[in-house]
Amino acid sequence: MEGLPFLPGNSFNDPTNGYAVPILPERGIGGEPIHYNQLSDQELDELANFNPTLTYGQAKQAPPEDFVPGHVAWDKKVLRFNGYFKQTVHESPDEYFRVRPVDIYYYLEDDSISVVEPHVENSGMPQGKLIKRQRLPKNDQGDNWHWKDLNNGINVTFYGKVFRLVNCDKFTRDYLESEGMIVNDPEGMPTDPYIERRKDAAALRTYKTASAFDKLKQFMELDRKVLRFYCVWDDTGNMFGEKRPFVIHYYLVDDTLEVREVHKPNDGRDPFPVLIGRHKVPKDRYNVESSFPQVVMELSDHEIKEYLTPKDFKVGEHVSIYGRRFLVYDCDNFTKAFFYHNFGMTEFPSVDVEQRLRDLPKMEIPPYNNFGSMEDSLQSCLSLIPQPPKKDFIKMLENDHKDSVRPEDNGRRFIISYRLADDMMMIYEPPVRNSGIIGGKFLERTRVAKPNCPPDQPLFYGPQDFYIGAVIEVFRHRFVITNADAYVLNYMEEHRDQFPDNTIQTLRAKLSETxxxxxxxxxxxxxxxxxxxxxxxxxxxxxxxxxxxxxxxxxxxxxxxxxxxxxxxxxxxxxxxxxxxxxxxxxxxxxxxxxxxxxxxxxx
CATH class of the missing domain: 1.10.238.10 (EF-hand)
Structure with a gap:
């Protein structure tokens, strides 16, 4: 391998010499240096196991603090809360209850509590220490009241009596906050009505000079002078509510008012004109003392603080009268002149209160289905539960007992009765002995439509269709009119404008042959x-x-x-x-x- 040229692919590592060591690249793409930890694993292990005591020696421990017992550490450290409790007073016409303020002391030394009532001069009650210093039980499980259970704005119960904590001093607040508690905001101490009444009685009396207002002068100048306001009571927010018009009359002579309802023809309401009778109306009749027995006594001028005056009535604004809100939308000219001379008002913008009716959808009647009569089938379209067809009672009262009855002569004879009250026909067949036909009622009383008429627009038989020789088709049965009684002729002669002259002449000629x-x-x-x-x-x-x-x-x-x-x-x-x-x-x-x-x- 040593003789090979130094070309790519000709250099090989000898696996028998040493071991491979990974070498991390020092530069990345683009030649930028790569930052990495320059420390080796051995150096990192030495730093992880480094102990300063090996270099600087063992640190010296601080001397222990002196032991202080709890009765010494918390001696004369007391938490103070201000509170009160209410005591019911029985069999006294002057008072119902009394508010008795107390101071609650919590001793941190031994977690004991004492309740002390400050002395009030001439209170008539024994005061001072109500509960001696002791640990107070909190529940039946043996727990006692602790300072963690006390805070402003809470009720605490000591031996069955409820105390309300309203405030605490600065030391108590700082101590509770240092222990991590959130102290509630302080509350005000309620006043004792009996004590306040005694203070008012003991105070110097002041007298007010009688008013110079002359009621006789008011009567002479303002008699028969009435302010008229047009208003509406909008009750559409409730079920079946509506806008109802009213007129408010304010009598200047004695500051009384009345509310009258405006009735319209066929409005469906009872004709009672006065909704609220004439008297002085308070602004808020419920703004009275809670101790006043409203169930058994009426309100008087002593209980009512303020009554309604002309200033409370303004065009375009609401006025509340006994819980009803009336919108004043206009007034008459005398009222406008009164407000101009006394209050300087010049603008009286009227309000449009006309109720706009919604466009109701039109009901389309379906075509006749040939079941039953036309009137009966129509009732199933008008209501969910079909009702009998309504009759024309005016016509029934005018034409009751005006029936046309007369037997026929040829063949099988029938008597056709036509009721002028409701345009109904009834057919009766007199029984004939040995005829083989059962006589009696041939057709029940009903309205009969003419043949070949459209089912959606039927034409019913009327009095003008009955004359001598006329053919009446009743449910595919044809009847020929051969005669009539004298009443038919009299009725036709009384109502000549409803019958042709030839019909009356033929009937008169036929009756002369009877x-x-x-x-x-x-x-x-x-x-x-x-x-x-x-x-x-x-x-x-x-x-x-x-x-x-x-x-x-x-x-x-x-x-x-x-x-x-x-x-x-x-x-x-x-x-x-x-x-x-x-x-x-x-x-x-x-x-x-x-x-x-x-x-x-x-x-x-």
Missing amino acids: HDGDLDILVRQVRAQLKKIAITDKMRVDEMFLRYDKDRTGFIDANNMRNLCRSLQLPVDDDVINALISQCTSDPEGRISLEDFRKFVECS
Whole structure:
């Protein structure tokens, strides 16, 4: 290897000579020197194990301090706290409680505590040392009160009595802070109301000259002069609250005021005009002494400190009257002139208090689903729980008992009753013996729509659709009008503007051809229905009679007979009722006795 040229790759280390030693680079990229520890590991070990005593020798220890016992170190060092406790006074009309100040001493020598009450002249109570110097128990576990438990603004309990610590002296504060405690800020000592009252009684009396204000002059100059303020009570913050307008009248003659509510037509409120009666109103009726028995006694001028005056009413500001906040938004001209002459006010900016209503969303009615009647289906869209359709009660009161009843002549006969009160129809079929058809009520009372009309805009049958020869289609059943009673003609003649003239003429001509035998047939059919009731239950006949003989006179009249027929779904035409009464009794006044009623019903 020695003969090889000194070229890269031709130099080799001899592994048999010595051992490899790592050599750290001294310069880095760019030729900058690399800083590293120049000390070797041996030097570092010597520095770590270096002991100054090996060089300078053993250090001399300081002599021990003299032993001082605790009763000597803490002798005459006492922590002082100022405090008080309240003592209830029973059976005394002049006072309810007394505030008794005390000084609490904590002796650091033996952790004992004493409580001393300073002497107050003529207090009437024994004072001095309340608790002798001793260690006071803190709880039932045997712990005693320690200075670490004492601080300003806390309550301590000694033998069941609660003391409030309010302050401490400078030595106590410095000592507690030196021990690492945070001392609270001092509190004020409350005053004893009984002692203050005695001081006021013992002080020199002062007298005030009576006021030169003449009430008679106020009456002569300010009588019938009233300030008027327009205001609103904004209660929208509460549930179902609203803005309610009021007027406040302030009477200058005696400084009283009243609050009147402004009512509007159909506002839904009871018409009570006065919300607050006329009297002197205090600014704050709750600003009274806590000892005043408000439950059993009324407030007087002695308890109330200040009343409302005209200065408290300003346009654009709120005024509180018994907890209600009224916004004064305007006043009348006399009030403005009064404020100008007495207070120099010239600007009275009115406030707009009109309540803006929100645009309510419009409800869209869905199309008719062909289930039930139109009115019943519509109720399911108007409310969560469908209600029966509302009736026109005004129309019912005006047109009640105005029904059109008359039997038909050809083939199967029916009686169509049309109620003018609610535009409802009822169809009744008189029973025919051996006809094979059960007579009675053919159609319940309901409104009938015309055929081929749109379901969302139905057209119902009206009185003008009923005339002689008219065809009425009721739920796919066609009925031909062949006759009518006299009341129909009278009603049409009274309301000629609602019916064509040819309808009235044809009805008049038809009624002139009516035979008397039709009335007898109808009376016999009504009598047959009553007889069926007598056959099935004879006691029911007496019950029906006594039901309408409420005065127990033993007689019923034509109105009672009409109500009886109406309850049994029988015709109640005047001709039919008169014919029934004439067959029941011979009384000229038309009165029917119980015996006559039994004979009429039971006899064939």
